Amino acid sequence: MSSERDARIDRALRGELADLPFGVTPDMVESRLNQASMRFRLWRLALPLVAVASVLFVALMVAAPPWGIGDPSGAPTPSASVGQPPPSRAIAVLRATDVAETGELVLVDIWSGRTAATMEVGFDSVLAASPAGDRLYLLTSYGTDAASYDARLQVLDPNDLTELRSASVPDRWHNMLPASGSMTLSAAPDGERIYVVTAWSPEPGDNRYGVAVFDATATPVMERVELPCTPSATVATNAGLIVGCQDQQHLIEVSPSGAIVGEHAGPAGGAVGAAWDASSGHAVLLGSGGHLMELDASLRLVREARLDTGVRPGSLAVTADRLAFGVRTPGEMAFTQVALFDLRDLEPIESVELAQPAWSMTAVGSHFVLAYRDGGSVELRDGASLEPISTYELGAGVTLSAAVLRDEHPGLPTGRFMARSPIDGICFAFTVSEGSERLTDVQWWQPGSSADCTTRTSDMVRTTGSWDPPVLRIPVFTMDGGERSMDLRLTGLMADEINLHGAAFRRVSEVAPTFAPVP
Amino acid sequence: MNASHGRTTLHARLAADLRARRPEAIEELLEAFGREIQGVAYLIVRNHADAEEIVMDTLVTAWGKGQTLRDDTALRSWLLTIASRHALSRRRRSRQWQPLIDAEQLPAPSAHSPSADRVAVAQALDALPAQVRAAIALHHVAGLTVAETAAALDKSQNTIKSQVRDGLARLRATLDVPARPVGGHKVDVERT
Numbered sequence A: 001m002s003s004e005r006d007a008r009i010d011r012a013l014r015g016e017l018a019d020l021p022f023g024v025t026p027d028m029v030e031s032r033l034n035q036a037s038m039r040f041r042l043w044r045l046a047l048p049l050v051a052v053a054s055v056l057f058v059a060l061m062v063a064a065p066p067w068g069i070g071d072p073s074g075a076p077t078p079s080a081s082v083g084q085p086p087p088s089r090a091i092a093v094l095r096a097t098d099v100a101e102t103g104e105l106v107l108v109d110i111w112s113g114r115t116a117a118t119m120e121v122g123f124d125s126v127l128a129a130s131p132a133g134d135r136l137y138l139l140t141s142y143g144t145d146a147a148s149y150d151a152r153l154q155v156l157d158p159n160d161l162t163e164l165r166s167a168s169v170p171d172r173w174h175n176m177l178p179a180s181g182s183m184t185l186s187a188a189p190d191g192e193r194i195y196v197v198t199a200w201s202p203e204p205g206d207n208r209y210g211v212a213v214f215d216a217t218a219t220p221v222m223e224r225v226e227l228p229c230t231p232s233a234t235v236a237t238n239a240g241l242i243v244g245c246q247d248q249q250h251l252i253e254v255s256p257s258g259a260i261v262g263e264h265a266g267p268a269g270g271a272v273g274a275a276w277d278a279s280s281g282h283a284v285l286l287g288s289g290g291h292l293m294e295l296d297a298s299l300r301l302v303r304e305a306r307l308d309t310g311v312r313p314g315s316l317a318v319t320a321d322r323l324a325f326g327v328r329t330p331g332e333m334a335f336t337q338v339a340l341f342d343l344r345d346l347e348p349i350e351s352v353e354l355a356q357p358a359w360s361m362t363a364v365g366s367h368f369v370l371a372y373r374d375g376g377s378v379e380l381r382d383g384a385s386l387e388p389i390s391t392y393e394l395g396a397g398v399t400l401s402a403a404v405l406r407d408e409h410p411g412l413p414t415g416r417f418m419a420r421s422p423i424d425g426i427c428f429a430f431t432v433s434e435g436s437e438r439l440t441d442v443q444w445w446q447p448g449s450s451a452d453c454t455t456r457t458s459d460m461v462r463t464t465g466s467w468d469p470p471v472l473r474i475p476v477f478t479m480d481g482g483e484r485s486m487d488l489r490l491t492g493l494m495a496d497e498i499n500l501h502g503a504a505f506r507r508v509s510e511v512a513p514t515f516a517p518v519p
Numbered sequence B: 001m002n003a004s005h006g007r008t009t010l011h012a013r014l015a016a017d018l019r020a021r022r023p024e025a026i027e028e029l030l031e032a033f034g035r036e037i038q039g040v041a042y043l044i045v046r047n048h049a050d051a052e053e054i055v056m057d058t059l060v061t062a063w064g065k066g067q068t069l070r071d072d073t074a075l076r077s078w079l080l081t082i083a084s085r086h087a088l089s090r091r092r093r094s095r096q097w098q099p100l101i102d103a104e105q106l107p108a109p110s111a112h113s114p115s116a117d118r119v120a121v122a123q124a125l126d127a128l129p130a131q132v133r134a135a136i137a138l139h140h141v142a143g144l145t146v147a148e149t150a151a152a153l154d155k156s157q158n159t160i161k162s163q164v165r166d167g168l169a170r171l172r173a174t175l176d177v178p179a180r181p182v183g184g185h186k187v188d189v190e191r192t
Helices: A002-018 A026-036 A039-045 B002-019 B024-045 B048-068 B072-094 B116-127 B130-141 B146-153 B157-174
Strands: A052-058 A090-096 A102-109 A115-122 A126-129 A136-140 A151-156 A163-169 A184-187 A193-203 A206-215 A221-226 A231-237 A240-245 A248-254 A260-265 A271-277 A282-287 A291-295 A301-306 A312-318 A322-328 A335-342 A348-364 A367-372 A377-382 A388-393 A415-420 A427-432 A438-445 A461-466 A471-477 A483-489 A498-500 A503-508
Touching: A002 B024, A002 B116, A002 B157, A026 B024, A026 B048, A090 A126, A126 A184, A136 A184, A184 A231, A193 A231, A193 A240, A206 A240, A206 B072, A231 A282, A240 A271, A240 A282, A271 A312, A282 A312, A312 A335, A322 A348, B002 B024, B002 B048, B002 B072, B024 B048, B024 B072, B024 B130, B048 B072, B072 B130, B072 B146, B116 B157, B130 B146, B130 B157, B146 B157
Parallel strands: A231 A271, A312 A348
Antiparallel strands: A052 A090, A090 A102, A102 A115, A126 A136, A136 A151, A151 A163, A184 A193, A193 A206, A206 A221, A231 A240, A240 A248, A248 A260, A271 A282, A282 A291, A291 A301, A312 A322, A322 A335, A335 A348, A348 A367, A367 A377, A377 A388, A415 A427, A415 A503, A427 A438, A438 A461, A461 A471, A471 A483, A498 A503
């Protein structure tokens, strides 16, 4: 009797399992492998070189040559001429160079295309920059000796990639690679916090994910909290980190102190992309089915829409007025199409087919940067039209995997500059020295009748000025013999060289206007 | 004997392909063990979509850790171990967010239905703790030994015996049958 009823249990179990549909295909597993590690695909393709892990625009606080006068002797040079001023000073490119799981971080000068600095890094690293552009943050999943699986967060000087500080990330994954894309590194817009999403495995097959919060100024880890889901997209705000969960319509809110403080409704199908809209101070999240959500600082829903995103969107990037994402083909991690939308009304603007698959796209200022899978190139495209502006070749056979957007920060140029105020027509010149926020050797004068600053109809007046904010302080003599000063903001257009903080400056080697007496 | 020898040969070849990371290993493993992994996973997570995800997770893990597999004959139990751990991990993570299912959409069990036993056993299985379901799935259904199951779930053998015994007792109670000791009665999950 007992075995007869055990047989009923067994038949029930067997029947339930036999009726299960089985839809897993080798392609699906391969796709999952591609997510877990790029190595599978690259072994299949027998590529000797692998993967640039990420690309990052940073601002370098160094002397910049005037736009369009880059050093032509450098190699490699941009393969296309740049039609407008670049949004930043340099590109930081994270590359994985071989199957031995080592890589390098490369700084590329955006004007000349020259390699400014390189640094060896571990495989599967993640890169981010401080909002001010004066620091690089590098998370290495395991070391350059390929023997240590400990993760390390490094704070680097973006000028020469020297390490300023470092900290270990606790409980890192061991014994196998985490899923690609699950590791993220985000700096809060106010620059106060760094959020590191890590994975670890207390035992084989038991994958855990968590967020480690760092004080951006001091680096040591402040707190770490385990996530109740597999992260699929993250975006840092001043109020914390928003984590989208894979295949789940939930968002986890992690506070700057490292605690899970809320769960919110997220985009349908689970977030596949997230970006910070600096112009509105909102977070933008895109779901796998095209469900777009815009959340304010309190994670309140500001607006939502359904975008036509194709099969599986990815690499969401946002500028001040544009939103773009990659459109993938089924079974592919890379995308070959980019869709551009107006961020204000979410109307489609453009859809561009790429000449080669791209791993990722980021926004920098009003531009987008694409990292191509094959060919080892990074491409700068115009944000309004997706028109290519410049391509940077990084070496044959190198594959790009990701691009990370950081804040536009043009940096402080050095040299002698001349400009003309469109408000009162006066001309002025000043010198900017490296490392100084003061304008020195400031002079102003009334130009000649043609408004040409190379002529003058007044004495040259020596005055003062400061860079932050960019103003000139001009003495004004009153009728009663007294004196006061007038602050003149450096706005307006005088020349066509460098545009900083709304002012266009023309770099000159020397200002020596010819004298024309006042009539 | 021939079937056993053939299986051993197949497993040795699959293990070798896996260790060498030959691309065809994925397809071969999927064909040889995919449905069985799905079955074990489904018994633990009780969700078809999650079970298929676990099949993929299992093969990804196997791909990454293939070189740690020392004994070719342990390939199957090794894969099922990985699958059960993925299933328990997924179950643990998803605990907070169970999908909302309209009770009216669930089929009502019928005493006259030929699948009445299946409905009753399925409901009883749903009510068991995931750890107990894992023990039943690996030992009672997949046929792993108590020692293999204990190693897979990182429990003592006595704990596994107890979990399987108690779990089956609750399933039997659903069918209104008396409990019996843990025995060697195994269910063959469909294999290809």
